[in-house]
Amino acid sequence: QKEVEQNSGPLSVPEGAIASLNCTYSDRVSQSFFWYRQYSGKSPELIMSIYSNGDKEDGRFTAQLNKASQYVSLLIRDSQPSDSATYLCAVNTGGFKTIFGAGTRLFVKA
Amino acid sequence: DVKVTQSSRYLVKRTGEKVFLECVQDMDHENMFWYRQDPGLGLRLIYFSYDVKMKEKGDIPEGYSVSREKKERFSLILESASTNQTSMYLCASSPGGGETQYFGPGTRLLVL
Numbered sequence: 001q002k003e004v005e006q007n008s009g010p011l012s013v014p015e016g017a018i019a020s021l022n023c024t025y026s027d028r029v030s031q032s033f034f035w036y037r038q039y040s041g042k043s044p045e046l047i048m049s050i051y052s053n054g055d056k057e058d059g060r061f062t063a064q065l066n067k068a069s070q071y072v073s074l075l076i077r078d079s080q081p082s083d084s085a086t087y088l089c090a091v092n093t094g095g096f097k098t099i100f101g102a103g104t105r106l107f108v109k110a
Numbered sequence: 111d112v113k114v115t116q117s118s119r120y121l122v123k124r125t126g127e128k129v130f131l132e133c134v135q136d137m138d139h140e141n142m143f144w145y146r147q148d149p150g151l152g153l154r155l156i157y158f159s160y161d162v163k164m165k166e167k168g169d170i171p172e173g174y175s176v177s178r179e180k181k182e183r184f185s186l187i188l189e190s191a192s193t194n195q196t197s198m199y200l201c202a203s204s205p206g207g208g209e210t211q212y213f214g215p216g217t218r219l220l221v222l
Binding site: 008031032034042043044045046049088090092094095096097098100101102103 | 141153207
């Protein structure tokens with residue numbers, strides 16, 4: 001069974017701090033990696049995608065991928081209360097199916 | 111902007127009823143998906159479709175069927191609703207395999 005594992009949280013950080021969200025996956029042939037944000041009662045929306053080893057930055061968000069360690073992370077700099085949400089890690093192995101983690105709840109304290 | 115719409119935001123049905131959930135996307139995407147989301151279990155794939163009239167079972171297809179007669183529309187059918195099908199149902203579409211999925215707003219279904 002291919003798996004994507006995340007710490008369920010909640011992860012609590014003060015406003016302005018860096019939030020670090022982590023994800024591990026079991027299938028070594030995974031090729032595409034995604035981070036989605038889901039506010040309570042809403043549907044997931046894409047924050048970032050990453051396809052190769054290293055870092056990818058977009059504004060306050062940085063995705064990091066390490067295929068050798070089968071590890072992907074999301075850093076949120078200067079965290080804001082509006083970042084409080086559940087963050088879903090998703091992994092695709094090259095086919096049609098994408099496996100989603102159960103999500104990490106982030107709480108940013110004002 | 112990609113837009114994925116679902117026919118209902120909230121739905122209440124009785125056990126044994128046949129339930130239809132519809133999803134429409136406006137970006138000419140090849141792939142469409144149906145998930146259910148339950149607390150602590152994350153998103154679980156029910157069915158997906160990679161072309162008109164084509165469908166593949168996901169991880170939890172039992173008790174569900176799907177229909178894709180037109181490229182933009184993907185329907186989920188609960189043949190005989192049961193209480194354990196109470197859940198949030200999310201539709202998504204993507205342009206190709208391994209690409210970003212775009213989600214609809216979700217349908218919260220309660221089966222009594």
